Amino acid sequence: MALDKETVMAALDSVALPGGGTLVSRDLIRALTVEAGTVRFVIEAPTPEEARALAPVQATAEAAVRALAGVEAVQAVTTAHGPAAKAPSLKIGQHPTPQQGGPAPISGIDRIVVVGSGKGGVGKSTVSSNLAVALAKQGRRVGLLDADIYGPSQPRMMGVSKRPASPDGKTIIPLQAHGVTVMSIGLMLKEDEAVVWRGPMIMGALQQLLTQVEWGKLDILIVDLPPGTGDIQLTLCQRTKLTGAIVVSTPQDVAMLDARRALDMFGKLKTPVLGLIENMSTYVCPNCGHEAHLFGHGGVAAEAAKIGVPFLGELPLELDTRLAGDAGAPIALGDGPAAQAYAALAARLIAGGMA
Numbered sequence: 001m002a003l004d005k006e007t008v009m010a011a012l013d014s015v016a017l018p019g020g021g022t023l024v025s026r027d028l029i030r031a032l033t034v035e036a037g038t039v040r041f042v043i044e045a046p047t048p049e050e051a052r053a054l055a056p057v058q059a060t061a062e063a064a065v066r067a068l069a070g071v072e073a074v075q076a077v078t079t080a081h082g083p084a085a086k087a088p089s090l091k092i093g094q095h096p097t098p099q100q101g102g103p104a105p106i107s108g109i110d111r112i113v114v115v116g117s118g119k120g121g122v123g124k125s126t127v128s129s130n131l132a133v134a135l136a137k138q139g140r141r142v143g144l145l146d147a148d149i150y151g152p153s154q155p156r157m158m159g160v161s162k163r164p165a166s167p168d169g170k171t172i173i174p175l176q177a178h179g180v181t182v183m184s185i186g187l188m189l190k191e192d193e194a195v196v197w198r199g200p201m202i203m204g205a206l207q208q209l210l211t212q213v214e215w216g217k218l219d220i221l222i223v224d225l226p227p228g229t230g231d232i233q234l235t236l237c238q239r240t241k242l243t244g245a246i247v248v249s250t251p252q253d254v255a256m257l258d259a260r261r262a263l264d265m266f267g268k269l270k271t272p273v274l275g276l277i278e279n280m281s282t283y284v285c286p287n288c289g290h291e292a293h294l295f296g297h298g299g300v301a302a303e304a305a306k307i308g309v310p311f312l313g314e315l316p317l318e319l320d321t322r323l324a325g326d327a328g329a330p331i332a333l334g335d336g337p338a339a340q341a342y343a344a345l346a347a348r349l350i351a352g353g354m355a
Contacts, residue, residue, distance in 0.1 A: 003070035005032055008039055011064045015057060023061060028054075037072035039065050044079055051080040092188050092205050103241040106210060109143070111220045111243040111355065113274065114236060116266075118258025120151075120227035123279040124248045126325055127315065128224035129157045130332040134339075134346035135355055136179035137332070140219045143174070143181040145209060147236065148226035149202050150195050152186030159328020163187060164213075172213045178333060183213050199231045206235055220355045227258075229265040237269035243354065244272035246312065250280045251299035259300075263307065274354050275310035276300050277345070280317040284337075310352070313345050 009032070013024035023029055023043060030042040043058055045051035055078065062074045106112065115128045125148070132144040146154035155161055158177040164187055165173040174183040185195065185205060197205070215221065220243075226232050236242065245266045249259035259276070266273050278300035283292045294317060304311035318338050324331040332342040349355035 003034060003037070003039075003068060005034055007068060008032060008034060008041070008065055011068055012041070012061055015061045015064055017057060018053065023057070037070055038075065039071055039073070040075045041065075042077050042079060046080065048080045051078050054078050092185060092208055099239055103237070103239060105241040106215065106221070108215055109218045109221045112223065112240060113220060113243050113354065114147075114223040114225050114233075114245045114271075115248060116225040116233065116245055116262050117227060117248045117255075118229065118260065118262040119255060122248050122250050122255055122259075123315070124227070125153045125157060125224050126321060126330075127246075127248050127277060127279060128222055129154060129325065130321075130330045130338075130342045131346060131349075132180045132222050133178050133330045133332040134342040135220060135222075135349070137343070138346050138350060140346075140350070140355060141181075141217060142179070143183070143215050143218045143221040145213075145221060145223045146182075146184030146186060147206060147209070147223050147232050149185050149197070149205055149232065150226060152184045152189075154182060154184045154224060155186040156191075156328060157325045157330065158182050160187065161191075170212060172208075174213050174215065177328075178330065181215060181218065183209055183215075185209065202231050203235045206232060207239070210240060229261055233265060234269070237266070237271045242271050244274040246274050246277060248277045248279050249300050249303075251278055251297055253299070256299050256303060259303070273309045274349075274352075275312035276304040277312050278314045281314035283317040286319075312348055313341065315341050315345075 009024055009029065012029055013022050015023045017023065017026060028043050028045065030044045032041040043054055043061065045054055058076055058078045062076050065071055065074045115124055117124045128144065132142045136142045144154060144158065146152045158180065160175045160177045160182055162175060164175060164183065167173070172183065174181050175187065176182070189195070223236065247259055247262050249255045263273060280294070281297060283294050285292070301311045316338055320336065321331045321338050331338045333339070346355065
């Protein structure tokens with residue numbers, strides 16, 4: 001029997017497919033050539049997924065053709081009608097792009113308020129999440145951006161863990177929790193995964209979280225800043241048109257030293273300070289009702305009066321506040337003393353036109 005295309009097609013017609021039929025009956029053979037004992041052909045599947053599943057079939061087809069008399073070599077490939085449909089991939093963390101013209105607003109967002117402190121551990125993130133929830137409860141359209149790239153905590157405190165979608169590899173669809181639109185780099189990472197980046201990468205990531213997120217229409221975006229006076233603060237104040245800053249501190253002297261540095265930074269960057277908050281101001285014993293001031297009392301109010309900025313209020317030190325944050329259900333969702341304190345704070349910001 002002479003070696004020709006018909007002979008080779010007959011051999012390929014004996015190769016069964018997993019879903020029924022053969023390579024020939026399902027019309028998957030393309031570009032078949034027979035030249036001087038060398039047989040070449042293409043197995044073309046309808047989809048990339050089916051092409052990958054046909055890898056064992058290709059080996060069987062090659063063996064069937066190789067068994068024919070006169071065949072010296074077989075060259076076969078498996079392909080698909082078109083390229084694989086790739087899911088859009090979004091890479092967070094890159095160098096920031098140039099920006100001209102000074103601080104710029106973010107489309108659709110009326111006010112952007114940053115919540116900062118000079119040091120860690122004063123409850124800045126707790127204040128940010130609860131203030132966002134309290135404002136949402138009073139009818140405001142609120143967004144919450146976790147700008148603490150190295151130590152994001154808002155996913156846990158707001159009870160969200162799903163990875164945000166990116167339909168085109170450029171825009172980011174934020175999550176919703178307790179009436180608040182939430183975005184954090186922590187949603188793009190494993191919970192215990194560290195961010196080990198230098199300054200330019202951090203600033204690029206912040207720029208993406210601000211400008212590539214589909215925030216929609218918001219009355220206010222609250223930005224939870226990291227501790228200190230570094231790259232994040234500098235980038236935000238220089239590139240984004242901010243309504244102003246709220247500084248959180250405990251009343252103790254050491255915390256106030258760092259809070260003053262934060263106030264000095266905002267002054268140098270020409271960012272208005274909307275007011276100061278004294279957190280962990282009062283502790284009431286749940287057993288006897290005794291009121292104690294574990295970190296001192298009144299220091300933040302005195303500082304606000306000294307520098308001439310509003311004192312926005314005192315927030316208590318409560319075990320329930322910590323438990324609520326760990327559980328992803330901020331204390332402001334309830335109606336206890338801490339929730340009432342946050343409600344009063346939100347009302348004060350609304351009345352003052354700051355939210």
